[in-house]
Every structure is written in structure tokens, then in C-alpha cells.
Amino acid sequence: MKYRLYAPGPTPVPEEVLTEMAKPIWHHRTPAFEKVIAEVREGLKWLFQTKEEVIIFAASGSGAMEASIVNTFSSGDRALVVDGGKFGERWWKICKAYGIEHDIIKVEWGHAVSPTEIEKRLKEKEYRGVFLQASETSTGVAHPVKEIAQIVKKFDKTLLVVDGITAVGVFPLPMDEWGIDILVSGSQKALQLPPGLAFAAVSQKAWAFVEKSNLPKFYFNFKTEKKNLEANTTAWTPAVSLIQGLRVVLKNMKADGLEKTFARHDRMARMIREAALAIGLKLFAPETPSNAITAVWGPEGMDAGKIVKYLRDDLNMTIAGGQEAAKGKIFRIGHLGYYDEMDMITVWSGVEMALMKMGFRFEHGRGVAKAMEIVNS
Amino acid sequence: MKYRLYAPGPTPVPEEVLTEMAKPIWHHRTPAFEKVIAEVREGLKWLFQTKEEVIIFAASGSGAMEASIVNTFSSGDRALVVDGGKFGERWWKICKAYGIEHDIIKVEWGHAVSPTEIEKRLKEKEYRGVFLQASETSTGVAHPVKEIAQIVKKFDKTLLVVDGITAVGVFPLPMDEWGIDILVSGSQKALQLPPGLAFAAVSQKAWAFVEKSNLPKFYFNFKTEKKNLEANTTAWTPAVSLIQGLRVVLKNMKADGLEKTFARHDRMARMIREAALAIGLKLFAPETPSNAITAVWGPEGMDAGKIVKYLRDDLNMTIAGGQEAAKGKIFRIGHLGYYDEMDMITVWSGVEMALMKMGFRFEHGRGVAKAMEIVNS
Numbered sequence: 001m002k003y004r005l006y007a008p009g010p011t012p013v014p015e016e017v018l019t020e021m022a023k024p025i026w027h028h029r030t031p032a033f034e035k036v037i038a039e040v041r042e043g044l045k046w047l048f049q050t051k052e053e054v055i056i057f058a059a060s061g062s063g064a065m066e067a068s069i070v071n072t073f074s075s076g077d078r079a080l081v082v083d084g085g086k087f088g089e090r091w092w093k094i095c096k097a098y099g100i101e102h103d104i105i106k107v108e109w110g111h112a113v114s115p116t117e118i119e120k121r122l123k124e125k126e127y128r129g130v131f132l133q134a135s136e137t138s139t140g141v142a143h144p145v146k147e148i149a150q151i152v153k154k155f156d157k158t159l160l161v162v163d164g165i166t167a168v169g170v171f172p173l174p175m176d177e178w179g180i181d182i183l184v185s186g187s188q189k190a191l192q193l194p195p196g197l198a199f200a201a202v203s204q205k206a207w208a209f210v211e212k213s214n215l216p217k218f219y220f221n222f223k224t225e226k227k228n229l230e231a232n233t234t235a236w237t238p239a240v241s242l243i244q245g246l247r248v249v250l251k252n253m254k255a256d257g258l259e260k261t262f263a264r265h266d267r268m269a270r271m272i273r274e275a276a277l278a279i280g281l282k283l284f285a286p287e288t289p290s291n292a293i294t295a296v297w298g299p300e301g302m303d304a305g306k307i308v309k310y311l312r313d314d315l316n317m318t319i320a321g322g323q324e325a326a327k328g329k330i331f332r333i334g335h336l337g338y339y340d341e342m343d344m345i346t347v348w349s350g351v352e353m354a355l356m357k358m359g360f361r362f363e364h365g366r367g368v369a370k371a372m373e374i375v376n377s
Numbered sequence: 378m379k380y381r382l383y384a385p386g387p388t389p390v391p392e393e394v395l396t397e398m399a400k401p402i403w404h405h406r407t408p409a410f411e412k413v414i415a416e417v418r419e420g421l422k423w424l425f426q427t428k429e430e431v432i433i434f435a436a437s438g439s440g441a442m443e444a445s446i447v448n449t450f451s452s453g454d455r456a457l458v459v460d461g462g463k464f465g466e467r468w469w470k471i472c473k474a475y476g477i478e479h480d481i482i483k484v485e486w487g488h489a490v491s492p493t494e495i496e497k498r499l500k501e502k503e504y505r506g507v508f509l510q511a512s513e514t515s516t517g518v519a520h521p522v523k524e525i526a527q528i529v530k531k532f533d534k535t536l537l538v539v540d541g542i543t544a545v546g547v548f549p550l551p552m553d554e555w556g557i558d559i560l561v562s563g564s565q566k567a568l569q570l571p572p573g574l575a576f577a578a579v580s581q582k583a584w585a586f587v588e589k590s591n592l593p594k595f596y597f598n599f600k601t602e603k604k605n606l607e608a609n610t611t612a613w614t615p616a617v618s619l620i621q622g623l624r625v626v627l628k629n630m631k632a633d634g635l636e637k638t639f640a641r642h643d644r645m646a647r648m649i650r651e652a653a654l655a656i657g658l659k660l661f662a663p664e665t666p667s668n669a670i671t672a673v674w675g676p677e678g679m680d681a682g683k684i685v686k687y688l689r690d691d692l693n694m695t696i697a698g699g700q701e702a703a704k705g706k707i708f709r710i711g712h713l714g715y716y717d718e719m720d721m722i723t724v725w726s727g728v729e730m731a732l733m734k735m736g737f738r739f740e741h742g743r744g745v746a747k748a749m750e751i752v753n754s
Contacts, residue, residue: 022399
């Protein structure tokens with residue numbers, strides 16, 4: 001069987017981008033490559049819906065998360081972290097590594113944080129930043145970024161830092177309009193590239209924090225990178241081939257337009273969610289699902305890990321299982337990036353085939369039928 | 378004209394590796410990719426000539442330089458830095474960013490550090506680490522790592538940290554045999570890959586320092602990465618496509634063998650050096666040249682930048698000019714990685730053509746002839 005990848009990242013890379021990156025390597029300190037950087041800068045601003053510079057690092061997404069803290073915080077500052085999954089956890093682990101005092105709003109896996117809870121906390125204590133995920137990959141939850149931004153905006157001394165690694169390019173996060181202060185992403189998600197690039201868009205409000213920040217940093221330095229980007233270059237040797245690919249991806253995304261891109265993701269997400277419900281499975285995040293990834297409870301009394309394993313061993317497909325407490329309980333399908341509706345039908349068919357093998361009783365094909373109906377509607 | 382790249386990095390990527398990296402992306406948490414990591418781990422140990430684990434980061438080389446400091450130093454520790462060029466500078470700039478006390482041995486550009494000077498300094502004060510380049514890319518100098526290692530070995534509380542970014546895979550640096558404690562490299566040099574991977578091999582002596590280190594770190598964490606590598610995975614999402622390419626590069630390098638690889642680099646370096654001398658130019662680092670890169674003084678009274686510019690604009694070739702004080706004074710040819718002897722003849726012909734255009738008087742073709750004689754000898 002052909003290999004098929006439906007994980008929440010890395011996601012498939014379009015053939016056109018693979019061949020672009022397979023072209024002979026360019027030197028990065030050349031007028032030709034400066035033109036590529038210039039084009040990529042504009043494209044990223046368009047994608048992040050901001051007038052501000054989008055910083056580019058050769059790193060995976062976690063590097064840009066770390067950068068968001070070490071470039072804006074100073075010793076003694078306090079962070080408010082929303083922890084509703086593996087990636088929420090990562091925010092406070094970074095705080096801990098840098099000795100940053102932090103309070104955690106622990107959110108039950110599968111649920112979104114309440115904006116009023118954040119407002120309450122911000123009124124109680126001064127926080128230098130509120131950290132959360134737009135889309136929490138481990139649970140398939142979308143947190144209410146827009147509502148939270150309206151709250152944080154009222155606090156001059158507080159930044160809103162959003163991990164958009166599995167959200168930017170999937171659903172609307174208009175950074176400038178909503179007032180997100182730092183919006184982070186990575187290359188291997190909706191950006192349809194291999195892993196190796198991390199991004200951070202930084203608001204005017206955040207740049208003022210950057211000026212005062214005294215945490216140690218070297219490789220992940222916003223100011224140095226901004227200065228270099230303004231001259232269409234980067235402080236350190238950039239991941240040249242990935243940036244060449246990024247240029248093509250952004251050009252193609254622009255041709256499609258954001259609205260159409262968001263609508264495609266919305267449709268794919270609905271296909272998977274409705275298919276799951278149609279055969280009697282339950283969604284892990286029914287109230288606030290992310291359009292990037294759908295987490296589904298396995299059938300009661302059955303090991304959901306077996307679905308993942310069957311897809312891997314018998315169908316040569318990668319989907320994701322549950323992590324930590326959700327291990328063996330849920331399975332997760334990624335539908336962000338270079339996917340279309342027919343891909344959703346394929347992966348869902350795989351899931352139904354796994355469930356048949358496992359002896360789960362359901363009307364065979366009912367989920368697939370539901371998915372097809374959504375495409376036709 | 379075809380594009381030809383003779384910079385000290387990025388260097389050309391073999392066609393076989395470009396197509397390998399253009400294959401559809403794999404998911405990193407799969408048994409298939411774990412096999413790739415297992416193969417790459419063995420290959421890196423072979424290349425770095427060590428029994429120890431070679432840590433892999435998604436980053437450019439500077440990331441691994443930073444990692445070498447933040448993972449081994451504690452607050453209050455003092456560093457001894459050899460600064461004989463742009464990259465020597467980088468070591469103390471990292472120290473500065475992390476508030477590490479450091480003394481600098483300033484070495485005149487084009488010259489190597491004296492091991493006796495290092496021994497003298499180590500006897501005067503306690504240093505937690507000695508930092509230098511095996512090959513200083515800005516000057517084309519090779520520092521005497523073997524002799525320095527013999528000295529540092531005698532100091533239990535001091536590590537020898539070597540930036541081998543333009544040295545590993547070019548000339549011998551047998552880490553375990555010589556007693557190098559941390560040996561750093563990057564993907565876009567002798568490893569014939571695009572930029573985006575950084576490496577750090579860590580000795581037993583250094584791991585003991587890692588255990589005690591209290592500098593803040595998160596993304597660049599040796600301990601976390603080591604633990605993950607031992608399970609054939611990485612802490613953060615790895616740069617999957619580059620690692621796929623690395624597997625092929627290491628396989629091919631192994632088939633050639635280290636001895637033959639070092640001999641090829643030595644021969645290419647001699648071709649360029651002898652060609653320059655044959656037409657009356659002077660070498661920037663005549664006593665201690667690196668086999669990775671040759672820096673040559675431009676003709677007296679002429680702007681060496683014009684050679685670089687002529688190659689770029691008329692011949693579509695990239696070589697490097699001088700940096701900082703050496704700007705306009707020297708030009709630099711990279712000959713590390715995927716190059717052979719005929720490439721050296723091509724690039725040197727380009728240089729001679731530039732010199733003709735600029736009106737430098739020399740016996741046309743004398744340098745090329747010298748280079749050919751070396752191949753035939």
C-alpha cells in the first residue's frame with residue numbers, strides 16, 4: 001500500500017514543493033536569496049494577518065515558543081499559563097527552565113479555557129504574559145482566542161502569546177485585528193513543509209517588552225532577527241531549502257486565498273466529526289473542536305491504540321493515538337495542510353476498516369456516507 | 378551560465394541527496410523513522426570518531442555552539458575564548474548573552490593560537506571551558522586542536538569545546554583519541570546538506586559538567602536529547618527531510634572512508650593554495666591553512682571584492698569576500714563537502730578570468746596549470 005500520513009504534523013508536502021526544495025542549493029548571502037526572503041516576509045505577514053514582521057528561525061516550533069518567553073520576559077516577571085494538554089504544559093515547562101514564576105490554569109483535557117477565568121486571574125495579580133494554544137494538538141480543542149484577546153488588551157502590562165502551531169492557516173487568527181501580541185507557528189503543519197522552520201509574529205505592544213527584556217538569549221533573538229529581516233537576510237544561516245519551499249507554499253496559499261483555505265479546513269473537520277458521530281463514536285472535544293485535528297473516543301471497552309496500529313500495520317497510514325491519560329482512549333486525525341476532502345474519505349474508511357476488524361458493531365460505511373454528503377452539500 | 382557555489386557553506390548538495398529529501402515526508406514517531414535515526418546515530422559517531430552520542434538539533438550551527446555553553450556551564454563559571462575571527466567572536470558573544478565571565482585570547486586574523494599561550498592562561502586562572510574553532514571560516518586558519526587538547530586534558534575542571542562546523546569531515550579531529558570534550562558541527566558544510574541541522578558530540582568528561590550545569594535552557598537541552606536519541610527519537614519534532622538526507626550522506630561518506638575524504642580535501646586545498654602562489658598572490662593564512670577554505674589576499678592596490686563581484690555577475694559563481702577588517706582585502710574559496718578536483722580547476726579559472734578583467738598582470742593560466750599538476754602528481 002502507498003504510505004499515507006494523517007498526523008497533526010508533520011503533514012504531507014505538495015509534490016511541487018518537494019521538487020522546489022530538491023533544486024540545487026543557493027547561497028544565502030546573495031541578491032537572489034534576498035529576493036526570496038523579501039517575498040517570504042510579505043507572504044508571512046499576509047498569512048499571519050499582520051503588518052508586523054514575522055520572525056523566522058531554523059528550529060522546530062518549540063524554539064519559537066521559547067523565543068516568545070526569553071525575548072519578552074525579565075527576571076521577576078510572572079506568567080499565566082493555560083494548560084489543557086501536552087502543548088499547554090510546554091509553556092510552563094519553558095517558564096520553569098528559565099526560572100519564571102508562573103500560575104497555571106489547569107483545563108480538563110478535551111475542554112477549552114474560560115475567558116472569564118482568565119479575566120479573573122488578571123485582576124488578581126499582575127502577569128507579564130498569558131500563554132495558550134489556539135489549537136491544542138493533544139486534545140483537538142480550540143481555545144477562544146478572540147474573546148481572550150479582548151480581555152488581555154485591557155491590561156497594558158500583559159501580553160497575549162498564542163501558540164498557533166496547528167492553527168495558523170487553518171482557521172482565522174487575525175493577529176492585528178484581534179490584538180494577539182505574539183503568534184507562533186511551525187513549518188510542518190498548515191504550511192505544508194517539512195519540519196525545521198519556526199515563526200513568531202510580534203506586535204508593537206510586544207516589541208516594547210522586547211526592549212526591556214533581560215532574560216538570556218542568543219540563537220533565539222527577536223531583535224537581531226528583525227534587524228536582519230529588514231535587510232532581507234537572517235542572523236544565522238537560514239534553512240535555505242525550506243525557505244525556498246516556503247516561498248512556493250505561500251504563493252499557492254495566496255492564490256487560494258485565506259477564506260477558501262479556512263473553508264476547506266472547516267469542511268474537512270466537519271467530515272471527520274460527523275462521520276465519527278454517524279457510527280456512534282463520541283468526540284473528545286465536542287463543544288470546542290479545532291478544525292486542525294479531530295480527537296475521537298474509541299469504542300467503549302476497546303483499546304483505541306489498536307485503531308492506530310491497524311492503520312499503521314495493515315494500511316500503511318499514520319494517524320495519532322492519545323497521549324498521557326488519553327493513551328489508548330482516543331485516536332486523533334490531522335486534517336491541516338495539504339489535504340482535501342477525498343483524503344478525509346480515505347482516512348475515515350481506514351478507521352471504519354479498523355473498527356470492523358476489532359469487532360465494533362456499527363453500520364458499515366455510515367461514516368463514509370456522512371462525509372460524502374457533507375462534500376456534496 | 379550554470380550556477381556554481383564555492384562558498385564555505387552552504388555547500389552543494391549531491392543530486393542523490395536532493396532527490397532523497399524530495400521523497401514524501403515521513404512521520405517522525407514511527408518505527409520506520411526510528412530506524413533512520415538509529416542509522417544516523419551510528420553514522421555520526423563514525424564521522425565524529427567517538428563512542429559518545431552525537432546530539433542532533435533542528436537549528437543552524439550557532440544553535441549547537443550556544444548549546445555547548447548553556448549545557449555545561451553554571452553561573453559564576455569562567456570561559457577562555459580564542460578569538461581569531463568572526464566565529465571566535467561568536468563564542469564570547471554567547472558567553473556575554475548568558476552573563477558568563479570570559480577572558481579572550483585575541484589572535485591576529487590569519488594566524489593560529491599558540492598552545493603555550495593557552496597553557497599559560499589555564500595555569501593562571503580556573504576556566505570551566507576553552508572555546509575555539511578547529512577551522513576559522515573568516516580567515517581560513519586551522520587552530521592546533523591536537524596540541525591544545527593535550528594541554529586541556531591535564532585540567533580536570535576544564536572542558537575543550539571545539540567548533541568543528543567547517544572542520545568535521547574535512548580533516549582529522551578524532552574526538553575520543555585527542556580528548557576533545559565537545560565537538561560541534563552543522564549540516565551545510567562537509568555534510569553536504571542544506572542548512573538546518575546542528576550537531577554536538579559530548580565526551581564523558583563533559584557529561585559530568587552537564588549534570589551540574591545550572592544555566593537556563595529548554596530547546597537546546599543535551600540531557601533531554603540524549604535520552605530521546607537512545608530511544609531513536611528526538612525531543613522536539615526533528616527536521617525530518619534533512620535527517621533522511623543525512624542518512625544517505627553518511628552512508629556515502631562511509632563507503633568512501635575518512636582517509637580518502639580527508640585526502641581529497643587536502644588535495645583540493647593544495648590546488649587552490651598553490652595556484653594562488655603560482656600567479657603571485659599571497660595566502661592570508663600561510664602558516665596554518667585550513668583544508669576547508671582558502672583565504673587569498675587580492676593583488677596589492679586592488680579591491681578583492683571585485684573578484685567576488687565579477688564571479689557573481691559574469692560567471693554566476695559564488696565565492697566569499699573578506700569580512701570586517703579583511704573586507705575588500707581578501708577573497709575566500711570554500712572547498713569542503715561535495716567538491717572534487719575538477720571543481721577546483723573551474724573556480725580557479727574563474728578567479729584568473731576576474732584578475733584578467735581587473736588588469737592584474739600575471740602569466741595567464743599559470744595557476745590553473747599548477748592545480749592540474751597537483752591532480753596528476
